[in-house]
Amino acid sequence: MIPNPSDEIVSVGNIGSELTLVKQASAHMPINPETIPEDLIIAILEHLSAVDRRDLTQFALLSKQVYHVTIPLLYRELDSRVRTSKNGTEHRIVHPSQILLQKPEYFKYVRSVREQGMVGAFEPSLMPGCREALSRCTNLRSFTWNDNGHDTSNDADLLAYLDILQKLPITELIIRTSSGISDEVWDKLCEFRNLRKVAIWSLHGNPRVLQGWSEKLGDTLTDLELGRCAGVPATILVSVLSQLPNLQSLRLKGAPSNSIPEILSTLPKLVALDTEYFGSGLSINRYSDEPIAALKELTVRTSSVDAQGPQHLWSWIRRLIPYPSLESLTLNTFSTQGDFQMPRMFILDLAKTHQNTLKQFTIDTVLLTLEDLQCLCTKFPLLEALSCSIAWCRDTDHIKEIIAHARNLRRMKLHVNWVRGPGVGSTYFSAVEAKDWMLMLGENSKLRVIVMGQVLYTGQWVYHEKEDGTGEADFEVLRDVAHDSWI
Structure with a gap:
């Protein structure tokens, strides 16, 4: 806050x-x-x-x-802060309600509020002021509840907030809880209408996949996250989601893999999907309908514990994106059978459909060869962001020659297994090499961000003014520690 x-x-x-x-x-x-x-x-x-x-x-x-x-x-987005003593035994909550009640003219600016269960757990005396402040945020659009892993078996605080929210014009409701959502809380949630985004994340308790609620949100809901679908039959999941024809973004955790194509066949407006692939979903979907959703963004999270899993994974992904629409593909995976590799044929098949649409390719946990990298850089002319791992490379010049084909590349992140030994070229990468890569296409060069391992290089043109009043532009490269959110 x-x-x-x-x-x-x-x-x-x-x-x-x-x-x-x-x-x-x-x-x-x-x-x-x-x-x-x-x-x-x-x-x-x-x-x-x-x-x-x-x-x-x-x-x-x-x-x-x-x-x-x-x-x-x-004051557009507000949340609370927790100040913990050095020994970790004392907690002090700094809550925005204290200032808002003193400055009531600020209430009209608030659009998003994030409340935490620890407020009532550590300082229950603050709760009356928290509820009063929330009720006066008449322009509120988004509300997030997080129990912070504390036991919230007593739902009084959350239920009180939900009663207040029913009188406010919120369009986004996000619930994150480790203890599960009680029947009383769920019944109260199901009373909400006109929501555009709903996110339900729960570690324990019964899975909540909008049963009894989805039919009331079908006209407005465009963004949905269900953080616990494990154990829910595919037929129920498909039935619930089919009542949300206006969904544009969907994230599912634990959903059966063989239900995803059928789900896509009921969501014509869906453009972004974040889901998981399980080895148990290898069987062919019993539904004959192909997806009618034309996905622009696809994120797949998976691990493989059997030799057949990866092979079925690639055909499963292709089935989800049969039309020339995909702009971003992200694959997060690991394998217990050794290094996880991507078949060259998958890249070629992907290019046949999405050659003129794909702009972002993020596959950090999958090993590519230099030939695979060259295939990506030549087959996808609109590629702007690339993040991958290279199996083996002798020197940086090999990579430079390959990425020169990606004329629209703006951001690149590489993890490289360098071949070292006698006769091997230099594998040292510095700001000098980064500048060389960024300017290798001359005035047509667009590459400005390079992450090599854990180092981030950012290039930009800087204008330097001289003492005589004239000036000149120089290209400078800054070196920093890389972060996961670079791309």
Whole structure:
């Protein structure tokens, strides 16, 4: 939760680079913060909010004008913070309700609230204020409940929130619980209408796959996540989801693999699917209908514990995407039978259908040969982002020659098993090599992000002004630690 910026200045010492640049510039030029154009403020805010909310708080203190433009963004999404003592025995909750009740004019800015079960568990005295604050967020659109792994067998707090939410215009409802969802809570959830997104994640208790609720959400629901489908018969899952014809995004965990093609045949508007593949789903689907959904994004999560699993996996994936529509394919997998490899024929078959649509290919846990990499770079001319692992490579020049064929490539992440020994070329990769790769196509080059192992290289053109007032552009590459969210 971001508190009142005037209260945050003492506790936060991190000033963002953008704010630093503004202050440096003001030291050389007569810049009055009060006269900064609002459209420029909004542009800076969009970048700061994506980088660090603490920087956003600091930026709000630059001037009154900036403050008034920034406040709506600071209070758009709210959650609580937990401060734990060094010995871990004491917990202090910092909840946004305390500030909102003091600044009631901020209520109208709130669009998303994330509540945690630990608030009532650690500081029950805060609950009346939490409920009062939530009831006054009249523009609320999204609500998330997370029990944080604590025993919430007493559903009083969640039920009280749900009673309040029924009177607010929410369109997104997300429930994450480890203890399961009781019948009383589920009955209350099933009273909600006009939701666009529902996410139900539960580690224990009965699986909740929208039985008794889906028919009430069919006209509005476009985004659905079901985090526990294991043990639910395929016929029930298909029946429930078939009542949601407007779904555009679907994530399923534990759903039977042989039910997925039939599910896709009932969801004509679905464009994004995140699901799992199980070796137990090797049998041919008893349904004859092919998917009618034209997927743009497909994420498959799987592990293989038998020799036949991977072979059936590839044909199963192809069955889910029979039309030229796929823009992003992500495969997360591991194998107990050794390195998990992708058949060349799968890449070729994929290219026959999606050659002119595929833009992102993420297959970190599957080994590719250099020939496979070349196939990807030549068969998919629109490829913009590639993340994969290379089985064997002698030097960096081999990879450079291959990726030169991917003329639209913007971001690339590689894990390489280097061949080392006498007569082998250099396998050392640095910012110098990264710059060479990024500029190898000259003015037509689009590659700007390279992750090699755990190192991130980012390239950009920088304008340097000389003392005589002239200037020139130079291409610089920054080196940093890679993060999973790079692509």
